[in-house]
Amino acid sequence: MHRSQTFPSSRFIKRGICPVRFPVCISQPARSSLVIPSSQSHPALAPSMSKKKSKNLQMVLSDGNGAAAASVVTGSAIAASYNDQIRPLLDAVDRLRHLKVTQEGIQLPTIVVVGDQSSGKSSVLESLAGISLPRGQGICTRVPLVMRLQDDPSADSPVLQLEYSNGRAVATTEAKVADAINAATAEIAGSGKGISDAPITLVVRKRGVPDLTLVDLPGITRVPVQGQPDDIYDQIARIIKEYIAPKESIILNVLTATVDFPTCESIRMSQQVDRTGERTLAVVTKVDKAPEGLLEKVTMDDVNIGLGYVCVRNRIGEETYDQARVEEEKLFKYHPLLSKIDKDMVGIPVLAQRLMQIQATIIAKCLPDIVRQINDRLSRNSTELEQMPPDVTSVADAVKEFIRIVKQVCGSLEKILVRGEFDDFPDDGHFHGTARVAEMLNRYAKKLPADVPRRANDLFLMEEIRVLEETKGINLPNFLPRSAFLVLLKKKVDTVTQIPHELANQVWEYVEDLVLKIVQQHTDNFPQVQSSCRRAVQILMEKARARSAQHVKELIEMEQVADYTSNPDYMKTWYEIMEGHDSFMEAVADGSKPAIVNLAGFGEVDVSHLRGKADIAGQAFDLSARLTAYWKSIVLRLVDGLALHVLLGVKRLVESDLEAELANELLGNKLAGVERMLLPSPGTAPKRERIKKSIELLRQSKEVVANIMDRISAAGEV
Secondary structure (H helix, E strand, O other): OOOOOOOOOHHHHOOOOOOOOOOOOOOOOHHHHHHOOOOOOOOOOOOOOOOOHHHHHHHHOOOOOOHHHHHHHHHHHHHHHHHHHHHHHHHHHHHHHOOHHHOOOOOOEEEEEEOOOOOOOHHHHHHOOOOOOOOOOOOOOOOOOOOOOOOOOOOOOEEEEEEEEEOOOEEEEEHHHHHHHHHHHHHHHHHOOOOOOOOEEEEEEEOOOOOOOEEOOEEEOOOOOOOOOOOHHHHHHHHHHHHHHOOOOOEEEEEOOOOOOOHHHHHHHHHOOOOOOOOOEEEOOHHHHHOHHHHHHHHHOOOOOOOEEEOOOOOOOOOOOEEEEEHHHHHHOOOHHHHHHHHHHHHHHHHHHHHHHHHHHHHHHHHHHHHHHHHHHHHHHHHHHHHOOOOOOOOOHHHHHHHHHHHHHHHHHHHHHHHOOOOOOOOHHHHHHHHHHHHHHHHHHHHHOOOEEEEEOOOOHHOOOOOOOHHOOOOOOOOOOOHHHHHHHHHHOOOHHHHHHHHHHHHHHHHHHHHHHHHHHHHHOOHHHHHHHHHHHHHHHHHHHHHHHEEEEEEHHHHHHHHHHHHHHHHHHHHHOOOOOOHHHHHHHHHOOOOOOOOOEEEEEEOOOOOOOOOHHHHHHHHHHHHHHHHHHHHHHHHHHHHHHHHHHHHHHHHHHHHHHHHHOOHHHHHHHHHHHHHOOOOOOHHHHHHHHHHHHHHHHHHHHHHHHHHHHHHHHO
């Protein structure tokens, strides 16, 4: 495709506001070739042509006289090229708008018409479309009016259609279009003076109209009139900001020449979202009523209108639209003040051309991003739909889905409770199961006393002496009765009985919470069965607690029923302690020696209270030494035995018990539990339908943009 130049006005070039280049050439035609509306086709954005045609066209455009024959040829050539290249772009965007792709958060390039009440917005739109819109006192536009103007050179008569209320379409005529719009507005916003944000679309297919899509919004008013709500200004402002805030929107700000521009409410609103004015175009109406100083107002630009100004004269009284254009041309040509305004800044034809140029530019600029957004949302929605549970329509489907859920639950629990993998929950330590259970076991081991528990106020070996005295019998002297050891052992073990029970309860309380959370996570799409799953988990945990309680009871009973160990550390420790036996007995027997003795296994002890009880003190020392050495084996068995029991219980839970209990709860009782999975979830079914509709909309939208992108690519290869 060959290149042609754009012809932005010298004023915009000086200000650095040159339109974005478009992949088709944008030419500035002779003014005489554009009369809107009229029987001539409008020139606008000229796409690429052959070099010969392009050269001839540029020669015609350079003809300052603008002869009638050359004007007709120029208009026809540009209009034909425009229809071939640009019209499909506009049709594609209108198609996307009709599909309501904006509901997916995808903004479309839009020209939004705003202005204070009675600023002449409707009159400007009438002049562009060549049709009469509703008029009256107060707010005439009470809902957003989307005007789709489409030039149809072959149309013998205009074709008008209103579209609103979820696809409703009503054909109308030029004579009745105002009444049709009023009727549709009343149906949407009521018969009073209230407003609504639900739009009406007016499609106008007519010879000579500019190819444009514009959104006319309610005029801004601060003071509610009778029948209007008190917050009418806030309602209107909300609708306007919703339309002008997206960066894809071009703001067509309609101002009346009779007011000071900086004081206009519409200017204030547009500046809130477009501070630099780079996407704001101003249209000045009622220029004949306040011509003094208008030239300075539009050239000084105190309100940052980045896309410039266009001054217009709207139809007055019973004038036809053709007559109005003739009068407009005379006004700006002969009026002593208005004639001084640059010719590329005056007239409805200039406004139409400027809007088409801006519209084509913004569409070309936004189209790649629209494609990206559609693809991104389609991908996200498709992924979300795939992650949703399948439709369960039979018991067989329900059983299959149940088995899948159970496998997912057991798989997740195996990772976090058996294998110690927590990649699914990297930042949530509560789900790092093996680490948390290990911490509980470590705390439990530290909580068990490493040395034989003793009462703080007991004197050294006095407890052992009392036990020996109570278990003595008729036997050989200096004989250590086994019953004494067992009595003392039982008393010591009784002091730690509760500690292993606390550990077992703590572990299973944590495991139960973890299992419930994982089960809920994987059954989130079937809330109707979560209560059954919760009940199954609770039943399973009660069984696990009962098994652990029995295991702890047996551990304690085993320690109390006999004194046995094959651990060589027992004899080693006993020998180390007994090495201090002689020094202990010397201190007890000889009152002249120090009463404080440092003994292995006991530390510093006071033996003064044992003097005079040497015979039984020696037996008590041996008994205490045996118990001290044996206690280490007891603690080791209580720690290791319970730890292995817990780990085995968790492993069984994950690998078999949980699956069996869930199956018993949901698949038992003639499948009554799993049949609940057939009941529609309150949230899943609507969500699935919403996603399906969204995917269908996005696929249609993708097809629309794909077709137009193919055409652009094909045109670029010519």
